[in-house]
Amino acid sequence: MSFQAYLDNIQTKTGKTPTEFKKLAEKKGFLTKGKLTAGIKAGEIVQWLKDEFELGHGHAMALFALFKGVKKEGDK
Structure with missing residues (x-):
């Protein structure tokens, strides 16, 4: 599955775009x-996304990668 497919699935499940998730974060x-705050760990963000949006671990990590700047929208 491409990175963009993860983002598309997240939007389908939650109704929120990556930009909306960035604003919430x-x-x-x-x-x-727009940059990851110093000292913030992946686990904190993953737990928030699991608790509030019922995302699975892989989808939560995809958003973390987006927040961290490792991946961007449109990536394969």
Whole structure:
């Protein structure tokens, strides 16, 4: 499955776009000016996404990769 397919599946399940997730992550303090806040660990973000949006581990990690800047929308 491509990275973009993960993002598409997340949007289908939650109704939220990657941009909306970035805004929510900023409100939670996980991102600062679009960048991962220093000291934030993947586990914190994954747990938030699992608890609040019922995402699986792989989908939550895809969003973490997006937040971290390792991947971007449209990546395969």
